[in-house]
Amino acid sequence: MFSRYRSSFNPYLFSYPNYSYNYDRRNNRGNNEVHRSPSTEEYHYGRARDTPRYWERDRAINNYRHRSRGGRSTGEETVTNERENERPATPPAPRPKPEPDDLMKVLNVKAVDLHISENTVKHKTDEYVCTKERSVDGKTLPADLVVRRGDTFKITLTFDRPYSNEKNDVTIKLTIGKHHAANRGTEVEFLVDETGNKSFKPDEWGALKLESSGNDVTIAIHVPVNCIVGEWNLHVRSHALGKTETGEAKTLVFNFEHERDIIVLFNPWKKGDGAHMEERVLLDEYVLNPSGCVYRGNAWTRGAKEWNFGQFEEDILQAALFLMRKGFKEDNSRAMADPVKVSRVLVKMVNSQDDNGVLVGNWSGNYADGTAPTAWAGSVKILRQYMSTGKPVQYGQCWVFSCVTTTLCRALGIPCRTVTNFASAHDTDGSNCIEKYFRLNGNALEKADVSWSGDSVWNFHVWNEVWLSRPDLEPRGHYDGWQVIDATPQETSEGVYTCGPCPLVALKAGECGVKFDTGFVFAEVNADEVHWELLPGGGTRRLKVDKKSIGKFISTKIPDGKPYKLSEAPPRYDLQPLSEIRRLDITDLYKYPEGSEEERKAVLRAHQTANHPVPGTYETESVVEHMEYHLRHSQEVLIGDNLPLEFTATNTGSAEREIMLASIRVASKAYTGETGRIFFEKKFSGEKIASGKTVSFKTVLTVADYLPNLMELAGLYIEATATVKQLGNEPPQSRIKTHDFRFRRPDLDVKGPQDGKARLGEPMQFVVSFTNPLPQALINCDISMESDAFEDIKDEHVPDVPAKAVFEKTFKLIPTRLKQHAVIFSFDCKTLKDIAGSATVTIEK
Structure with missing residues (x-):
């Protein structure tokens, strides 16, 4: 509109003070020469009074505007000279009376x-x-x-x-x-x-x-x-x-x-958005799926815990926006348009170490003043509690931090998935090596706790991947794609507890200088594990280098856009557990095949950029091995059953060997790698082994042995050692085999409608049950439910469950949303934690 009514007005005509004023005006000399505005220098020094004052200039501009509008012009240009009080010779014609419209x-x-x-x-x-x-x-x-x-x-x-x-x-x-x-x-x-x-x-x-x-x-x-x-x-x-x-x-x-x-x-469907994902079908999972699972356990006994992300539920989008603003200090700026910066801020805000974020981490086992991390089954209750109280929620561990991060990223439109790394290293000194120390106690080799090494290997660690473009890295486009972010507060990055985004392309190549935090994440998935023996004189001797133990079975849910547990029976169900059928192994995105030339080059490249590289002698030292050892046990043992253990030694040399002492020891173990005291030990007397022969040492860990000593995720550290008698000029050889083990816990059996269908707004019921596998009662029991299709029930206290008895409870619920949805129940008690189960129901009109 403005162009139609102001087309004859040139705003630059009266620019001040460095432009000329091209309206007619007589000069001071009394002739009709058109006045030309002086240059800037003349205006300030030479002919200041000949240049219009600012009020004269503004008045002229206003007059010009009025002349250029309809109803103000007479059709002839009227020249005014206010300094000489000149008037037009002919007065202007009267304005016509406007029409009512x-x-x-x-x-x-x-x-x-x-x-x-x-x-x-x-x-x-x-x-x-x-x-x-x-x-x-x-x-x-x-x-x-x-x-x-x-x-x-x-x-x-x-x-x-x-x-x-x-x-x-x-x-x-x-x-x-x-x-x-x-x-x-x-x-x-x-x-x-x-x-x-x-x-x-x-x-x-x-x-x-x-x-x-x-x-x-x-x-x-x-x-x-x-x-x-x-x-x-x-x-x-x-x-x-x-x-x-x-x-x-x-x-x-x-x-x-x-x-x-x-x-x-953010719009991952739109090319040009920093979160754009080319394969649109994957967005059904990584942006639009409100439920899924997180993998836990250890490399050999993996299990899935179902989770309600609930990014579409009431208050959740508002929580994501609030945390983003808070992370940027309420400074709404262009940084909030960059998904790289937004994702980095979000993981900082999920933990409470900085800016009073969402979750307080707690690995102590004492949760009396909060909720045990194992009791959560979804992100919605956590975020609602945080938004209603304004205080960090107690408590979380790595999988809880990760699942809440998935919720927030998906809510904002950033493609995100929860990822589990089994046998995950925590390198505290930036050496890209995990160093473990042992010492001889008599003829037995024992693990030594040393103050200078804080390295550990977690049974599993859970982080996130987000799909982003990385225009901040050169060459442009090379580092686009999946990026690791981690909200678990382990180490600081740029002074705050955050991690990533770190490109998987850089991780696989061992390019630890690429931001952000690539060196730390590389060690988690591809560090070498080095065992050292502490010698009596104060030195060390290398016992073993394990180049394949770190970073195994990196897992996430398959991207089908559906709940973890389908209403229909999945294929191969009779051949594999459901957790494996629904698992996508993405280890090859993080590293080349173990032992391959490309993988060793990546490790060497990472060592060259490490903060405190370990001396390269361990790469060249070689020890002649004449014995081969194996530690065997079943991987699927339900808590409440006995655990048989077997340690074998095979003589692979040409001469007879003698084992002076062998032992099997067991301690409780947290998933973070922290071990408790040794509560079980079985020693075996020496045996002579002929060339090519094998001896076996067996024992049984009973329920009475382990049940009083278990930590919350029912993990064990099993250690078998053997010391071989000196032969000729060879020194005595002491070797150790270690395994991480986890007892399987019972699952909740959740039964909904037989056909898996329900009507919107009509009551339906779920029957939840399981059998207590322990020879003792379960006390202080609570049950909770999470779903994006039903109103969440509040945590409900239920009666104690006697030893070997069946627990059963019926819930009547009214569905509020259409389509297929997961309903997740979680049972928690003092004696046995982390019991969960779900059903999937399709809600129709």
């Missing part, structure tokens, strides 16, 4: 329809509960518009009269944050294009008029692909051109501020 009237915006249902389907945000009108705690909450950047959404404006292209214009203004400003990208304003054929560049805001009918005008607003993610405030400004009663033209502006913010998220 031309009189000045504001164009009022009466309402704005955000077309929430239509827009959210288009933007794949219709699953968010906040996009529907709903009742929460007795209050009716209106629907919010949630869109993804890089695309358009439409709104309809309703005015108090029909809209006129000739007399009206509309501008859209959007702001984000308390202290918004155009130069920070937090305030934008643009005119609605009325031509109907404008195309938008990917990185520009814009609006296009689509249609008008009566008092309604429908427009499409384009959100740039690099837009700041967050809650944008919408202003609509209507401009109406009219005339006063005296005929003077005037434009009136009406400002309408919408009461609800428009939420803008």
Whole structure:
């Protein structure tokens, strides 16, 4: 509109002070020579008075504007000279009396329809509960518009009269944050294009008029692909051109501020977005799937714990936006448009070490003042508790940190998955080696605790991967793809407890200088494990280098977009456990095959950039081995059953050998690698072994032996040692074999409808049961439920379960959402923790 009524006005005509003033004006000499404005230097020093004063210049500009508008010009240019008080020879013609329709009237915006249902389907945000009108705690909450950047959404404006292209214009203004400003990208304003054929560049805001009918005008607003993610405030400004009663033209502006913010998220479906993923089918899992699982256990006894991510549920998107703002110190800036920076901030905010984040980590086993990490089955209750209290939630461990991170990333539109690394190293000194120390106690080799080594190997460790572009790294595009982020507070990065994003491409190549935190993550998946014997004189002797023990079976759920437990029986169910059928092994994304030339080159490259590299002697030292040892036991033993153990020694040399002493020892072990005291030990007397022969040492670990000593995840550290008598000039050889073991716990059996279907809004029931496998009662028992299709039941205290007895409880629930959903139940008690189970139900109208 402004171009139609101001086409003859050149704003640069009166620029001050370095431009000429090209309006006619007689000079001081009394002739009719057109005055030329002096240069800047002349203005300040030579002819200052000949240059118009600022008020004279502004007055001339206003006069020029009035002359250029309709109703003010007589058709002839009128020259004025205020200094000489000159008047036009002929007075201007009187203004015609304006028609009633031309009189000045504001164009009022009466309402704005955000077309929430239509827009959210288009933007794949219709699953968010906040996009529907709903009742929460007795209050009716209106629907919010949630869109993804890089695309358009439409709104309809309703005015108090029909809209006129000739007399009206509309501008859209959007702001984000308390202290918004155009130069920070937090305030934008643009005119609605009325031509109907404008195309938008990917990185520009814009609006296009689509249609008008009566008092309604429908427009499409384009959100740039690099837009700041967050809650944008919408202003609509209507401009109406009219005339006063005296005929003077005037434009009136009406400002309408919408009461609800428009939420803008990342758009992994859109090319150009930093979170764009080319394989769109994977986004059904990594952005849109509200449930899944997390793998735990150890490399040989892996198990899946089901989890309700619940990124679409009430309060969860608001929690994600709040934590993002808090992580950036409420500084709404362009950094909040960068998924690399956003993901790094989110993992910082999931732990409570900095800025009072979501979760307090606790590995002590004492959770009396909070909730045990094993009792959680979803992220929703955790985030709701954090948002309602404003205090960090007690307690979490690595899988809880990871699953909450998955929820937050998916809520904001960043593709994310929970990943488990079995036999995960924690390298505390930056050497890319995990060093373990042992010493001889008589003829027995024992593990030695030394103060200078804080290295450990966790049975498993859980982190996240997010799919991102990395324009901050060169060469451009080379490091795009999956990136590791880790919210578990282990080590600081740039002064805060965060980790990543770290490109998997760099990890696989051993490029530990690539940011962020690549060296630390490389050691977790590909460090060498070196065993040293402490000698009586103070030195060390290398016992063993294990180049294959770290980083095994790196696992995540298969990306099918469905709940972990399907309602139909999966294929191969009779041949493999469900946890293996639903597991995707991604070890090859992290490293080359163990022992391959490429893998050794990557390790060597990592050692060259290590902070404290271990001397390379361990790579070249060689020890002639004449004995081969194996530690054997069943991998699937239900807690409450006995555990048989066997240690074998085979003479692979040509001469007879004698084992002076052999032993099997057992201690409880936390999944973090921390071991308790040795509570079981069986020693065996010496035996002579002929060349090529094998001897076997057997024992049985009974329930009475281990049950009083178990830690919460029922893990054991099993150690078998043998000392071979000196032969000739050879020194005595002491060797040790260690295994991590975990007892299997019972699963909750959850039975829903026989056909796996239910009706929306109609009551249905689930029967939850299991058999106590222990020879003692289960006391202080609680059960909880998580699902995105039902209202969560509160944690419910249930009676004690007698020894070997069956627990059973029925729950009546009303489904509130359509489609297929998982319902996850979790049972927790003082004696036996981490019992869970689920059912999948399809909800129809």
